[in-house]
Amino acid sequence: MISSNLIPLDALSRLPMAEIASLPAEELARLQKEADAALRQAKLILACLDGALTQKYADRAKAARADVQKDFGVARFQDGAVTVVADLSKKVEWNQGKLAGLVDRIKSEGEDPHEYVEITYRVAERNYTSWPLNLRSLFQPARTVRPGKESFELIVDGEGV
Structure with missing residues (x-):
């Protein structure tokens, strides 16, 4: 049975940081776990969508760049009522x-x-x-050490390693 006191993940962005910080550790752990799962799912969906867009538009974008004798950069073309803006960045590496x-x-x-x-x-x-x-x-x-971004993983006793 789910407690009615649980804060929905999508409500976090509307709460003041101090209010979120005052939540019990178990609730923060649950929210962190849900947020991680939602992020993984969103990244998977975005990768699928990006792959489909590449499959659908890569050849047209390449042709549009070729029309203006460019290998890289922005190409614009229409697909019905939609303007497609394809941006192919240049990555230069030097030996x-x-x-x-x-x-x-x-x-x-x-x-x-x-x-x-x-x-x-x-x-x-x-x-x-x-x-x-x-x-x-x-x-x-010649060496300077600066702290990176600190991260916290919350593991509820008995649930994690």
């Missing part, structure tokens, strides 16, 4: 090894590579933590 070679070449020719490329340095945290202390101490002044 880091080849770029490093080009930077060296630009330097050797007396040019400043910073005029042509942005150079970013990264250190994998897993690598950093496995280094010897003397090496880590060299890098420490």
